[in-house]
Amino acid sequence: MISIPPPPALPGTARGAFEAALRGLCPRCENPTLFAGPVRFAPHCRACGLDFSAFNVGDGPAAFLTFGVGALITGLAIWVELAFEPPLWVHLLLWVPLASVAVVGSLRVAKALLLILEYRRGAREAQHQDAHGDRP
Secondary structure: OOOOOOOOOOOHHHHHHHHHHHHHHOOOOOOOOOOOOOOOOOOOOOOOOOOOHHHOOOOHHHHHHHHHHHHHHHHHHHHHHHOOOOHHHHHHHHHHHHHHHHHHHHHHHHHHHHHHHHHHHHHOOOHHHHHHOOOO
């Protein structure tokens, strides 16, 4: 079985993974170069050249975060309706922007966190020989 050891830690990389994800820091050099858009990774780090496209983060967190944020927003909207009975336009003014910001913000952090943890643990996509071990 082939295993890839995790990369050696660089000086100054003791930041927590969650803090690095919040700030969009490159997992190797800790410069804020991880993102090229609100939730789109840059192709590579502009400071150290780390290829971000080599990591398989995908859109897995999107469904879970959307459901979680949707449940939270729905609960809050029901509570506001029952407590204050505002007109419909108040609900639209409150919940549409809040839900959009919450989904995009949490998705950005979740995707960054997955990429950072993948890098720190040396995780890579399994190869055919990994699935079968060293059997002949």
